[in-house]
Amino acid sequence: MNKNHFFSLSDTADFLKQKDNFVILTHQNPDGDTLGSGFGLAMLLDKMGKKSTVICSDEIPKKYAYFTDLAPQNADFNAETTVVAVDVADSKLLGKLEKEYASEVQLCIDHHISNIGYAKATYLDSNAAANCECIYDLAKALSLEIDKNLALALYTGISTDTGCFRFSNTTAKTHRIGADLIETGIDTAEINRIMFETKSRIRVELEKMALDAMEFHFEDKCAVITVTREMYEKTGCKDEDLEGITSISRSIEGVMVGVTLREREEGGFKISVRTYPPVDASEICKRVGGGGHIRAAGCQLGAEYSASMAKAKILEVVKAVMEENLAGTLTD
Amino acid sequence: MNKNHFFSLSDTADFLKQKDNFVILTHQNPDGDTLGSGFGLAMLLDKMGKKSTVICSDEIPKKYAYFTDLAPQNADFNAETTVVAVDVADSKLLGKLEKEYASEVQLCIDHHISNIGYAKATYLDSNAAANCECIYDLAKALSLEIDKNLALALYTGISTDTGCFRFSNTTAKTHRIGADLIETGIDTAEINRIMFETKSRIRVELEKMALDAMEFHFEDKCAVITVTREMYEKTGCKDEDLEGITSISRSIEGVMVGVTLREREEGGFKISVRTYPPVDASEICKRVGGGGHIRAAGCQLGAEYSASMAKAKILEVVKAVMEENLAGTLTD
Numbered sequence: 001m002n003k004n005h006f007f008s009l010s011d012t013a014d015f016l017k018q019k020d021n022f023v024i025l026t027h028q029n030p031d032g033d034t035l036g037s038g039f040g041l042a043m044l045l046d047k048m049g050k051k052s053t054v055i056c057s058d059e060i061p062k063k064y065a066y067f068t069d070l071a072p073q074n075a076d077f078n079a080e081t082t083v084v085a086v087d088v089a090d091s092k093l094l095g096k097l098e099k100e101y102a103s104e105v106q107l108c109i110d111h112h113i114s115n116i117g118y119a120k121a122t123y124l125d126s127n128a129a130a131n132c133e134c135i136y137d138l139a140k141a142l143s144l145e146i147d148k149n150l151a152l153a154l155y156t157g158i159s160t161d162t163g164c165f166r167f168s169n170t171t172a173k174t175h176r177i178g179a180d181l182i183e184t185g186i187d188t189a190e191i192n193r194i195m196f197e198t199k200s201r202i203r204v205e206l207e208k209m210a211l212d213a214m215e216f217h218f219e220d221k222c223a224v225i226t227v228t229r230e231m232y233e234k235t236g237c238k239d240e241d242l243e244g245i246t247s248i249s250r251s252i253e254g255v256m257v258g259v260t261l262r263e264r265e266e267g268g269f270k271i272s273v274r275t276y277p278p279v280d281a282s283e284i285c286k287r288v289g290g291g292g293h294i295r296a297a298g299c300q301l302g303a304e305y306s307a308s309m310a311k312a313k314i315l316e317v318v319k320a321v322m323e324e325n326l327a328g329t330l331t332d
Numbered sequence: 333m334n335k336n337h338f339f340s341l342s343d344t345a346d347f348l349k350q351k352d353n354f355v356i357l358t359h360q361n362p363d364g365d366t367l368g369s370g371f372g373l374a375m376l377l378d379k380m381g382k383k384s385t386v387i388c389s390d391e392i393p394k395k396y397a398y399f400t401d402l403a404p405q406n407a408d409f410n411a412e413t414t415v416v417a418v419d420v421a422d423s424k425l426l427g428k429l430e431k432e433y434a435s436e437v438q439l440c441i442d443h444h445i446s447n448i449g450y451a452k453a454t455y456l457d458s459n460a461a462a463n464c465e466c467i468y469d470l471a472k473a474l475s476l477e478i479d480k481n482l483a484l485a486l487y488t489g490i491s492t493d494t495g496c497f498r499f500s501n502t503t504a505k506t507h508r509i510g511a512d513l514i515e516t517g518i519d520t521a522e523i524n525r526i527m528f529e530t531k532s533r534i535r536v537e538l539e540k541m542a543l544d545a546m547e548f549h550f551e552d553k554c555a556v557i558t559v560t561r562e563m564y565e566k567t568g569c570k571d572e573d574l575e576g577i578t579s580i581s582r583s584i585e586g587v588m589v590g591v592t593l594r595e596r597e598e599g600g601f602k603i604s605v606r607t608y609p610p611v612d613a614s615e616i617c618k619r620v621g622g623g624g625h626i627r628a629a630g631c632q633l634g635a636e637y638s639a640s641m642a643k644a645k646i647l648e649v650v651k652a653v654m655e656e657n658l659a660g661t662l663t664d
Contacts, residue, residue, distance in 0.1 A: 164495075164496050164497055164498045165510070166521065166524045167521055168519075168520075168521035170514070170520060170521070171514065172512070175507040175508065175511035176507065176511045178504075178507040179505070179507035179508045180504070182504045182507065183504045189498065192498045193608075196498065197579070197582075199583055200585045201585060204543060208544065211536060211539075212540065214536075247529070252533055252536060253530050253533065
């Protein structure tokens with residue numbers, strides 16, 4: 001990424017002041033942070049007397065529907081627009097909007113260190129746990145009031161990206177911003193209930209089935225959950241109903257590697273691997289043609305694999321990497 | 333409670349300065365907040381050159397075992413001791429220590445508005461989400477450094493009592509204290525993993541059984557989970573393994589009242605009721621001789637009740653209160 005393209009916070013504030021009509025792009029499969037950033041920025045622009053509309057490749061999940069009422073969606077698409085992307089690390093993540101907008105992004109506001117620098121200018125704060133922290137900083141830099149609606153959007157983004165202040169990305173600053181947002185009077189318990197505590201009955205059904213079929217291997221240090229097409233069909237679950245299911249296997253006491261296999265509609269399996277130190281999840285997935293982070297990674301196996309073949313394949317690799325990382329021999 | 337017995341924060345600090353040899357009492361079935369407060373206070377006293385020992389009616393659960401190494405346990409039980417209770421709202425909650433200590437408590441540091449005033453003096457901050465906030469304030473009042481060990485104890489108490497900043501008791505101050513504690517360099521993600529993300533295999537087994545037996549009533553607005561002695565025996569679970577199980581039924585989409593019945597060893601049932609607005613959990617439990625808060629309350633039914641009788645009894649009351657609160661008639 002070209003250093004010249006980096007904006008400071010005040011450059012970013014100045015840039016927004018100079019323009020009047022904005023299109024705000026969020027990433028595909030939108031989450032609380034990209035939407036909180038998008039609608040949060042739209043609220044800032046509205047306070048500045050500017051026009052904007054937030055757009056996304058995919059439909060906004062029901063639980064974030066309340067965002068869309070928080071800011072007027074009033075960009076004038078017949079006039080010249082300024083395109084800003086929020087929480088979008090790579091133009092590929094624009095999904096269906098990529099073709100039209102990839103080369104049009106004038107400003108990207110992001111917190112991913114992996115940002116590829118596709119925008120004409122980028123404001124990047126990789127210390128921010130959530131991109132909504134950047135929007136908060138921008139509000140402060142622009143001396144704009146953080147009202148209840150803005151706080152609602154920003155809190156949602158911060159809470160969802162940090163697992164409600166639970167993950168290791170949470171910093172002292174994250175908490176201080178949380179404090180400021182709570183002081184506006186928003187009902188954080190209700191937001192968190194919607195974001196974290198509600199499961200559909202069909203999800204509970206599927207979880208029961210998956211837990212029933214859970215297997216333990218390698219001195220019980222590895223747990224494997226397989227979600228078959230039959231389970232999807234019996235319960236009526238779709239992939240979007242399975243958010244967070246990959247963390248279940250690793251959450252069992254003593255488990256260092258949690259593996260979740262989800263049978264794809266077209267056959268074959270999507271495999272998620274979650275680990276605890278010192279086991280390297282990305283190394284496991286790399287050996288099956290996938291990749292990811294050290295504690296969370298993924299890979300796929302094609303339709304030529306049956307469930308038992310897919311399980312055997314991934315377990316063979318899990319065992320090898322565990323033995324390397326733990327420097328010892330494991331029994332099954 | 334006699335107003336004369338209330339201590340201000342500086343009274344409390346002065347009192348601790350005047351004494352030298354302390355016994356610190358925590359409540360029975362100890363949780364992160366009473367233990368964090370107890371060992372946190374012990375660390376403060378150690379920094380002041382005083383001696384203290386933390387005691388509890390029950391064994392300290394494994395996941396809090398690291399607390400015991402944080403502060404020297406060096407009270408001189410052969411000399412005169414000053415007895416301080418932390419996070420203990422009622423002398424009954426001292427459990428097996430009640431008989432020996434109930435009338436001996438010279439200072440109680442608590443955050444429960446329901447504190448009955450059994451101690452000679454009480455420092456009460458009912459706005460504190462966790463009692464560890466009071467210990468934090470005390471450290472500040474005493475100008476004592478908050479080091480990593482102290483931060484570890486206080487963060488654990490705050491995080492466990494707020495569901496990691498998720499519940500409605502969380503305030504802006506809670507977050508600001510969280511920020512200060514993180515700045516000491518503690519690994520909050522690891523603490524939260526131990527506190528929230530690890531389940532024993534026997535717990536998972538029992539949860540599966542309980543979910544299999546879950547019932548829905550009153551247009552699916554009420555979910556009932558019954559944990560029978562048979563489930564305890566089959567899985568090997570004890571009551572301490574069931575922490576948080578009461579929140580499962582309410583977490584199902586559309587459920588407003590979650591009821592959990594746990595069969596007692598001596599027969600009869602311990603019943604927990606969790607609700608969402610506008611249903612009043614304390615009103616439900618009051619009608620069966622129990623009590624509690626508006627969203628979380630409890631009651632008991634004696635050994636004369638079979639599982640089906642107990643369920644019928646509580647459901648009758650749930651229906652009546654729901655119909656009052658929802659101002660409508662429900663069908664089963």
